[in-house]
Structure formats: structure tokens, C-alpha cells
Amino acid sequence: MAHLKPVPDPTPEPPSKAGGKPSVAELNRYATVLRIQCVRMLAVAKSGHLDSSLSAADIVAALYYRVLRHDPSNPKWPERDRFVLSKGHAAPIQYAALAEHGYFPAEDLMGLRQIGSHLQGHPDMTRTPGIEVSTGSLGQGLSMSVGICLAMRLDELSDISQVFTVMSDGDCQEGESWEGAMSAAHFGLSNLTAIVDYNHLQTDGTTEEVMDTGDVRAKFEAFGWDAVEIDGHDMDAIVESLERSRTIDRPAAIVCQTKKGRGVSFMEDRFGFHGKPPSAEQAEQAMEELEATYKEQTKSLEGGA
């Protein structure tokens, strides 16, 4: 079964162009590795949200491999940046990133959603190292992040540690998200970054059909945030806007226009895959495509080195 092949080893790493940090080209390849892990996990689990994980892969790769200040050997390092996955149903992409960084053994990924595994259907801080807060009920992640920022302020960590919260279009439909946005601006939280993985598809149809959220960037701005909109699959733009958000003196929103199922041709931007695991054939096809992408990315990295 192609989808059970081992994940390609991303080493040896070509010389980095970003002063010890992975280059944009390398980050793109890391995103492919995370996508491959997601397909494998979901194929084994036969349950979960693959397309929602794939749309966030580039954002998550940029964060875990380049932007986040974190220490996998000390997940509770007080000065770490925090990652909060408000769109908890995309847990597989975070699990893949955590496993790739050694927060727990990579073989744990194959236990996703199964009895006895610490990898729950949605992130669980009581079970999985590297999870800051349990999420999964949409709308709560941004408010929880506000609480984390307030605690950091009391601990005089606001100038050191940034809180990055990844939200979905569904999150933007939940009223609590806007309560959170309001309070972040009110408390002047300069170390909070909200990243909206706006993939335009939800369970019952397109976001525009189901419940159009309108201009999300403008909404954050109206709440007093710094707000930009970018292509959520353009690694250059992702890294730049994430790093820029650290320098802003108020909460910063990055609305990422993304495609659900990104990286797998038959899923990309297609309705009907939300919460549906890939069949064996679909997983095999997805793996072939992603492995081809990985090889291509490796080739161009070696060529460019």
C-alpha cells in the first residue's frame, strides 16, 4: 500500500539561506512532509479532517520550522512562543509538526483517533506534549489565547513570547471569536497573532453559501487590530507576515486565502471532503502526488544549493 510507505527523510538539509533558519524553499518541502504525514495518519485512522489539515500545512510549517521559538525537549519552557489551534479539527497537521520535531515518537501518529492513543480527534493538552490548550469547539481558541497573553503580561513575558492562533472560516462564524477579538484590542495585546486559514469550504457547502462572513480582514481592523490579507500558500508572504506581526504594537490578524485539500489535486478546493477520511485508493493517489512534489522540491533545492 503506497500510503503506508515510510515518509521520505527530509535530510540531508541543503545549506540554509536564512542564517541557520530554513529557507522558503525548504519550508515548502517541510510543508509537503507534513501533508504526507497527514495522509498517512488519516488513511490509517479512517477518520478525521484531511482537507482542513492540508489547507493549513504551509502556515503550520512556517510556524514550527521557522517562526516559533520553541524547545521540543522542554515543551513547557516559560519563554516559548505559544501555538494555539483554534480550528482543532485540523489537529493532524499540528500532530505531524510536533512529531517531526520530536515532541513525541513519530510512530504515535499512526494511533490517531484510536483507543489508547494520546492523539485525540481534537488537540488535548492533558494528553499530548506541545498542546497548549484543548480546542475543538470552534470559537474558543482566540479567547483562550487572550488569557494566555494576559498571564504573560503579569509574568513580564509579553515582549519575549508571541502567541499564534490559527483559526478557520468556521471560527469566524462563532460569535465568541469576535468577543475575543474585542478583548484583545481592549487589553492592547501586542504579542497576539491570529492567523485565519480561510479556505472557503465548510461542512455543508462553501462558506459564502452557508454563512458568508464578509470581509474578515476588515472586521479585525474594525475591532482595532492590525490586519493583512495574504495568499496562505505563498511561503514568502506567510513568513514575512508572521515575523512582521511580532513587531506590531497591537494584536495582528493575518487572513490567509487558502484552498482546502491543498497539495492533492482531487481534493483541492473541492466540496465534499470535510470530515471524510480518504479511501485507500484516494490515499494512494494523494501519496503519489505528494511524493512527486517532494521529489521535485528536493531536486530544485539540490540544484539551487
Add this chain to the structure above:
Amino acid sequence: MASELIAAAEPQTESMATRQAYGDALVALGETYPEVVALDADLAVSTQSIKFGKQFPERFFNIGAAEANMMSISTGLAASGKVPYASTFAIFATSRSYDQVRLGIAHNELKVRIGASHGGVSLGEDGASHQMIEDIALMRAMPKMQVIVPADYNQAYTAVIESYERFDGPMYMRFGRPKTPVVYSEIPETLGTGVDVLREGKDISIFTCGHMVWRGLEAAETLEREDGVEAEVVNVSIIKPIDSQSVLRSLAKTGVAVTAEEHRVVGGLGDAIRQVAAEQHPVPVFALGMQDEFGVSGTAEACMEHFGLTASGIADLAREALLKKPIVQHPPIQGGPWS
């Protein structure tokens, strides 16, 4: 430390609302423990969290009329090592923000204390929209959530102080709006097991909580005077986890019980006692409380009377219960899940 704070506090000798104790004890906790933070949702004067806010403005967060947000913010604070006291009316602390309390606070077993004031119909004039009569049921049903309902100012003070040091995990504390007569003449050293026999008796047990405790004591007086009945009055301040052994001891002694609470007869203290009785010592237990109905506007006292939540209501139910008391008493069943 908790014992020193309790010893240092001034007991109330006059009627005083339990929410006042919340405010006063919170200040004492704030002075002693830097991790303590308090939150409110635009009701800081009503809940009395304002006292903490004035003393420690940098550790007090008014979230505005956004209770769900307040609970999730408390989650973030607790996940980062703070001990939040999230304060609002019982209705907004439970039904309005149940999902946020459930996933963020209870599921993660975080040390967040929900300071819920204005529980029950004695909230009075604001009426049904604000009178929370199913909060104990909601919070008892929530996994990992501890439920505490103190009887008067003095016991409420102890509850708040002990909530910091003695208990881990999430906790719901219910306080009331109106002045409540003194039940404990001193500030008790501890809540103990949470099941406190205030008056011994052999004929019938009266299990009470919160504003119904002093009414229970009054009912026992009446029963003794008018009927020659020796009623045992038990204050249950820790409703979850309930000390079933103490409940059982009283049930085994009297063989019949009534419960009295300012709450629905479903899911609250009454059901907690009936659960113990049904599994370990099946004797009749009759519950006084809100039937299948919502509250109404009126003064606190008028509302209590309207729904029969009075000393004479308890005495009447006790007389009815005594008529149904089994003549033959069986020993308690041992070895059940409650033992």
C-alpha cells in the same frame, strides 16, 4: 496558610449575603497569593469581585458582557499558571457559557474557580431571565467539576479561602444575592467533608444547602415544638463530590429524609441525596425545590414564598414524609459504588 487566613478573618454576627464573603475572601487570597487573578463580566459590584479589582487592578480583568469569552480567557490564564476566579451571575456562569466551561476548564482539569452569585429565585425582581434554578444540576453533570454551595457569610468565607489551597481542579461556587441569617457563629476552620450535621435528631433527616439551611433549622424547631419530632438538620456545602458516608449515617439513623434547595428538584442536592439512598440505603427521600417551572419577579422573600421555599414548606413536607416512613428499618447496604 488557609488556616491563618481563616483565623484572621472577622466573623459576621448579623445577616449578610454570601456574595459579600466572596468579595472579602478574594481580597485576602489576593494579598497572600500572587497567582490569584479575578475576572468579571460587567457585574463586579453585584458579585463583589470589585473589592479585588480595586485592590489589585493589574490582576483584575473586566471582560464586559461577554461571559463565554471570560471563561475561555480564564482557561488561557489557568493554562499559564494563574488561578482565576471568574465571577458573574449563576445564570451566565453556567447556561450561557457551558461549552466554554466544559471544554476549557473542566476537561483540562484546570484550577479555575467560578464565583457564581445571585443563584436561585432569591435574586428577586429581575425575574425568570436571571433566576438560575438548574446550575447545580448542570455543574454536577459536568465531569470533573466540583460544586460548592455555602450556607451563610461565615461558611462562604471559608469556602473561598479553602478553594485556593485545599482543592485542585475546577470548582463551581454558588453565592446568593440577599442577606442571609447567620448559621455558623464563627468562620469555620474548614468545610470539612462538606456534610455538616447542624442539629442532631432521630426521626427524620433534613438535608439542605445555601439559603435553605437556616430555614431548615427553623423548620426543625417548629417540628419539635408542634409535633414533638426530632429532626436532624444537615448542611451539604460540598454537593459534588458528595460525602456519601456522612449522608448514609444520617439516613441510617432516621430512615426518612427531606431535602430543601433553592433549585430545581431535578439534578441538584435532592437528586444527589436520592442517589446515595437508592444505591446504599433505600429509604424515602422527598425533595423540596422548584418544580417544572421558571422563576418570577418579586422581592427575594416573596419569590421564596411563592415557590414554597420556606421553613413551613420544609416542615410540611417533613410531616408528609414521616407518614410514609417505613416501620421496619433495614441496615444500610455495604460495598456499593458509594462506599
